[in-house]
Amino acid sequence: MMFEPSSRLLFINTLILCTLLFLQIPDIQAQVGHLPPSEVDALHEIAKQLGKEDWNFSLNPCDGNANWRTPTLNSQMFNNVVNCTCSPDDACHVVNISLKGQDLAGVLPPSLAKLPYIKWIDLSYNYLTGTIPNEWASTKLVFVSASANRLSGRIPAVIGNLTTLEYLTLENNMFSGKLPVEIGKLKNLKLLILTANNLTGELPMELTSLTNLTELRLDSNYFSGRIPNLGSLTQLEKLEMQGSGLEGPIPESISLLTKLTRLAISDLNGEGSQLFPNLSSMTSMRKLMLRGCNLRGSIPGYLSQMSNLQYLDLSFNDLGGDIPDLSDIDLEKMYLTGNFFNGSVPSWLTDEFDNEREVDLSYNNFSDVPQSCYERLNLFRSYTSTNDSDLGKCLKSHPCLKTYYSVHINCGGPKVTIGDKVYEADQDLTGAARFLPSNDHWGTSNTGSYWNRNPNATINDYVATNVSILSMKDSQLYTVARRSPLSLTYYGRCLANGNYTVTLHFAEIIFRESRSFKGLGRRVFDVYVQGVNTIKNFDIKNEAGGVDKAVIKTFNNVRVTNGTLEIRFQYTGKGTTAVPERGLYGSLISAISMESEFKPLELKQISHGKKRTFLVIGVVVAVLLLILTVVGIAWKKGYIGNQISRERGLRGSDVKTGVFTYKQIKAATDNFAESNKLGEGGFGSVYKGALLDGTLIAVKQLSSKSKQGNREFVNEIGMITCRSLFSEDREQPKPCYTNPLASAESKLVGKPG
Numbered sequence: 001m002m003f004e005p006s007s008r009l010l011f012i013n014t015l016i017l018c019t020l021l022f023l024q025i026p027d028i029q030a031q032v033g034h035l036p037p038s039e040v041d042a043l044h045e046i047a048k049q050l051g052k053e054d055w056n057f058s059l060n061p062c063d064g065n066a067n068w069r070t071p072t073l074n075s076q077m078f079n080n081v082v083n084c085t086c087s088p089d090d091a092c093h094v095v096n097i098s099l100k101g102q103d104l105a106g107v108l109p110p111s112l113a114k115l116p117y118i119k120w121i122d123l124s125y126n127y128l129t130g131t132i133p134n135e136w137a138s139t140k141l142v143f144v145s146a147s148a149n150r151l152s153g154r155i156p157a158v159i160g161n162l163t164t165l166e167y168l169t170l171e172n173n174m175f176s177g178k179l180p181v182e183i184g185k186l187k188n189l190k191l192l193i194l195t196a197n198n199l200t201g202e203l204p205m206e207l208t209s210l211t212n213l214t215e216l217r218l219d220s221n222y223f224s225g226r227i228p229n230l231g232s233l234t235q236l237e238k239l240e241m242q243g244s245g246l247e248g249p250i251p252e253s254i255s256l257l258t259k260l261t262r263l264a265i266s267d268l269n270g271e272g273s274q275l276f277p278n279l280s281s282m283t284s285m286r287k288l289m290l291r292g293c294n295l296r297g298s299i300p301g302y303l304s305q306m307s308n309l310q311y312l313d314l315s316f317n318d319l320g321g322d323i324p325d326l327s328d329i330d331l332e333k334m335y336l337t338g339n340f341f342n343g344s345v346p347s348w349l350t351d352e353f354d355n356e357r358e359v360d361l362s363y364n365n366f367s368d369v370p371q372s373c374y375e376r377l378n379l380f381r382s383y384t385s386t387n388d389s390d391l392g393k394c395l396k397s398h399p400c401l402k403t404y405y406s407v408h409i410n411c412g413g414p415k416v417t418i419g420d421k422v423y424e425a426d427q428d429l430t431g432a433a434r435f436l437p438s439n440d441h442w443g444t445s446n447t448g449s450y451w452n453r454n455p456n457a458t459i460n461d462y463v464a465t466n467v468s469i470l471s472m473k474d475s476q477l478y479t480v481a482r483r484s485p486l487s488l489t490y491y492g493r494c495l496a497n498g499n500y501t502v503t504l505h506f507a508e509i510i511f512r513e514s515r516s517f518k519g520l521g522r523r524v525f526d527v528y529v530q531g532v533n534t535i536k537n538f539d540i541k542n543e544a545g546g547v548d549k550a551v552i553k554t555f556n557n558v559r560v561t562n563g564t565l566e567i568r569f570q571y572t573g574k575g576t577t578a579v580p581e582r583g584l585y586g587s588l589i590s591a592i593s594m595e596s597e598f599k600p601l602e603l604k605q606i607s608h609g610k611k612r613t614f615l616v617i618g619v620v621v622a623v624l625l626l627i628l629t630v631v632g633i634a635w636k637k638g639y640i641g642n643q644i645s646r647e648r649g650l651r652g653s654d655v656k657t658g659v660f661t662y663k664q665i666k667a668a669t670d671n672f673a674e675s676n677k678l679g680e681g682g683f684g685s686v687y688k689g690a691l692l693d694g695t696l697i698a699v700k701q702l703s704s705k706s707k708q709g710n711r712e713f714v715n716e717i718g719m720i721t722c723r724s725l726f727s728e729d730r731e732q733p734k735p736c737y738t739n740p741l742a743s744a745e746s747k748l749v750g751k752p753g
């Protein structure tokens with residue numbers, strides 16, 4: 001509004017007068033006079049119903065003061081807003097109440113219906129009980145979010161009266177029973193999220209009349225029956241049904257959903273298998289997951305036309321044949337674990353060493369697999385083998401040094417000694433498609449990344465650390481655990497054949513039991529021992545009767561016939577994924593023991609002292625050999641020296657060597673600045689650096705504190721060296737991570753047994 005100077009004066013005068021009036025008659029109604037008294041009363045009631053105690057009614061809810069509208073610092077999980085719309089004559093109405101992350105412990109407020117202009121209500125991340133009140137039938141609500149609360153009972157039929165609704169999210173509650181047919185009346189609905197409830201029964205046909213839906217998420221429920229025909233929902237961009245309980249097959253009509261950018265269906269019930277559904281018209285697809293959907297046949301070639309495809313997860317199906325060449329699209333993650341892909345591993349997956357793509361081919365049926373281990377290409381058990389103790393070709397560089405009768409691992413954590421058992425450290429940062437064996441007798445294979453995870457998250461998602469002090473017995477085993485969003489295998493190897501006792505230690509160290517939305521998480525996963533699904537829908541918190549309590553699962557008579565023992569944890573789309581932080585979920589394992597049930601045989605071993613001497617000599621000789629070989633090859637091929645001199649074909653006298661002074665490296669990495677840190681390995685951290693001429697380098701800072709052995713050190717050097725050679729020489733991929741020491745060592749020490 002613009003004022004003439006005189007009228008502005010008048011306005012200010014009026015304002016002062018008003019203020020004086022207020023001061024003289026401290027009438028609360030008058031002070032919040034912009035709102036009609038009926039709405040102020042309604043707010044009082046709403047506060048009471050919600051358990052919201054800090055609204056200050058002597059301040060005007062509509063003038064934007066901090067009590068009624070707290071600015072939020074980009075938080076997805078907190079909000080404290082009441083907005084009004086005000087007409088020019090200063091009559092205001094509440095349109096928006098958004099109270100997120102406040103642990104309010106009341107109910108969804110029936111008195112909301114007394115705010116005739118209310119459009120938007122967001123009460124997610126609280127501790128509310130009850131259900132959707134009948135009174136809301138008369139509102140004109142457009143947006144309702146009550147995610148991460150304790151709402152329960154059936155979703156009431158009255159939901160169908162909220163016909164103005166466009167957004168409805170009830171994720172992470174305890175709604176049960178059938179989805180009411182009245183849902184079909186919400187013709188304006190664009191977004192419907194029912195993830196992580198306890199809904200059962202078949203989906204109502206009426207759902208298919210919600211033709212304006214752009215996002216539909218039904219994950220983690222106990223629905224039954226087949227996936228309905230959703231072909232009418234042609235506006236859908238996101239469709240998610242992970243662990244919904246529904247049965248396959250995926251209906252053919254899915255091919256009509258041409259706008260899909262995100263499709264996630266997982267863990268379908270029922271036995272019937274089907275061919276890959278026709279997704280050829282979904283050219284905007286970014287994230288595609290058809291996991292555990294009983295798909296057979298092969299992957300269709302048109303996936304290579306999905307130019308936006310970043311994420312592809314087809315794990316745990318019966319797919320086979322060739323993997324189409326997707327090297328032309330910017331695929332970031334591909335999970336094909338648990339299928340029957342055969343033939344040879346396609347060269348486009350092994351070719352480019354320096355790409356960012358993470359690909360998991362573990363548990364497949366290839367006949368021809370590289371001898372190498374790769375940081376971003378998981379080939380654990382990716383092939384059929386005549387030798388049934390083969391877990392990975394790259395383990396050939398880790399020959400058994402002796403026969404083991406027990407293995408103890410402190411998953412995700414440091415070495416822990418309990419009595420006479422030493423739980424070995426397991427502190428690799430791991431990755432989305434990772435199998436890098438750490439020693440001869442055990443290791444891990446990890447698959448999967450977190451769906452819907454904030455990409456800016458900085459913590460290491462694959463390790464979970466306790467949030468409270470733990471007091472159970474042997475608590476050191478539980479303070480850190482491994483977490484995995486899809487599939488995590490621990491294997492023991494070089495074991496004497498016979499029966500073993502497997503002991504798995506679990507504790508829920510992330511979810512809390514507090515009166516808070518943080519206490520509303522549910523974790524559910526499956527456990528496999530030697531390929532057998534020994535625990536289904538395992539819920540640590542339920543089993544232990546609370547958080548921070550140990551659950552120890554013991555399996556006797558576990559047969560080892562081929563020297564290997566595998567324990568695998570699999571997430572199957574069940575449980576919650578929104579609390580205490582969105583996108584952190586999955587299986588959780590604290591510690592593992594494998595112990596033979598029989599007495600070790602007398603070992604025919606070279607005495608300890610002798611063995612050590614041999615080892616030391618071996619290491620020294622091998623290191624010298626390695627250095628000579630590497631320098632020799634590098635010099636011969638001209639890798640030592642800078643780019644320009646190499647391109648000119650200059651070799652020899654005027655080639656600059658690749659040796660840098662400590663000072664140079666310190667400068668290049670900004671004194672090993674934390675911000676330049678790329679990662680952490682067994683021997684220390686890796687840093688990014690830039691030389692004065694702009695050349696980017698990676699620097700590994702070797703830590704003298706490392707407890708790993710000389711052998712691993714040489715491995716590491718070998719790996720770094722051959723990786724850098726490799727990335728220069730793309731046309732001719734060479735096997736990498738061959739262990740120069742392995743053969744020397746096995747000769748020196750002799751074959752075990």
Ligand SMILES: *[C@@H]1O[C@H](CO)[C@@H](O)[C@H](O)[C@H]1NC(C)=O
Nearest residue numbers: 054055056057058059060067
């Ligand atoms: C409410 O706001 C008034 C005016 O700013 C202030 O004087 C009063 O202390 C506040 N009350 C509470 C409970 O914070």
Ligand SMILES: *[C@@H]1O[C@H](CO)[C@@H](O)[C@H](O)[C@H]1NC(C)=O
Nearest residue numbers: 069071081082083084095096
């Ligand atoms: C409500 O308040 C929030 C936060 O101040 C603001 O972002 C939003 O635009 C407001 N909405 C309306 C309709 O005023």
Ligand SMILES: *[C@@H]1O[C@H](CO)[C@@H](O)[C@H](O)[C@H]1NC(C)=O
Nearest residue numbers: 079081083096097098119120
């Ligand atoms: C309601 O408030 C929330 C939180 O500030 C805001 O994100 C949203 O846009 C608002 N809605 C409307 C319709 O103003």
Ligand SMILES: *[C@@H]1O[C@H](CO)[C@@H](O)[C@H](O)[C@H]1NC(C)=O
Nearest residue numbers: 134135136137138158160161
């Ligand atoms: C909901 O709408 C139906 C008609 O569609 C009506 O009969 C019923 O009374 C309404 N329910 C409430 C609680 O207003």
Ligand SMILES: *[C@@H]1O[C@H](CO)[C@@H](O)[C@H](O)[C@H]1NC(C)=O
Nearest residue numbers: 186187188189209210211212
């Ligand atoms: C879908 O939404 C549009 C506006 O976004 C609206 O005009 C149309 O009526 C809606 N469709 C149905 C079936 O209600």
Ligand SMILES: *[C@@H]1O[C@H](CO)[C@@H](O)[C@H](O)[C@H]1NC(C)=O
Nearest residue numbers: 174176177198199200222522
């Ligand atoms: C889910 O519903 C089943 C019965 O259908 C019940 O046994 C179970 O306790 C419910 N779970 C939760 C978390 O409410």
Ligand SMILES: *[C@@H]1O[C@H](CO)[C@@H](O)[C@H](O)[C@H]1NC(C)=O
Nearest residue numbers: 254255256257278279280281
């Ligand atoms: C796949 O679906 C598209 C669009 O619905 C259709 O044009 C095409 O013919 C279908 N392909 C097959 C093999 O059925």
Ligand SMILES: *[C@@H]1O[C@H](CO)[C@@H](O)[C@H](O)[C@H]1NC(C)=O
Nearest residue numbers: 320321340341342343344367
């Ligand atoms: C791969 O498997 C298919 C059947 O699933 C078979 O026809 C084909 O010959 C196999 N290819 C190789 C190279 O083994």
Ligand SMILES: *[C@@H]1O[C@H](CO)[C@@H](O)[C@H](O)[C@H]1NC(C)=O
Nearest residue numbers: 320340342364365366367384
């Ligand atoms: C896996 O490969 C083996 C050997 O090539 C073959 O005998 C077996 O049938 C294959 N399995 C499947 C399901 O293709």
Ligand SMILES: *[C@@H]1O[C@H](CO)[C@@H](O)[C@H](O)[C@H]1NC(C)=O
Nearest residue numbers: 388389390391530531561562
């Ligand atoms: C070793 O034998 C077990 C069962 O005894 C089996 O589950 C596993 O697949 C075998 N391992 C390999 C690598 O073949």
Ligand SMILES: *[C@@H]1O[C@H](CO)[C@@H](O)[C@H](O)[C@H]1NC(C)=O
Nearest residue numbers: 074076452453454455456457
């Ligand atoms: C991640 O960070 C970038 C830049 O800081 C920001 O623009 C983006 O919105 C953030 N994404 C999320 C999901 O927070």
Ligand SMILES: *[C@@H]1O[C@H](CO)[C@@H](O)[C@H](O)[C@H]1NC(C)=O
Nearest residue numbers: 498499500556557558559597
């Ligand atoms: C080993 O375990 C199997 C079952 O896995 C059992 O049948 C067998 O008797 C056990 N053998 C011994 C020696 O305990």
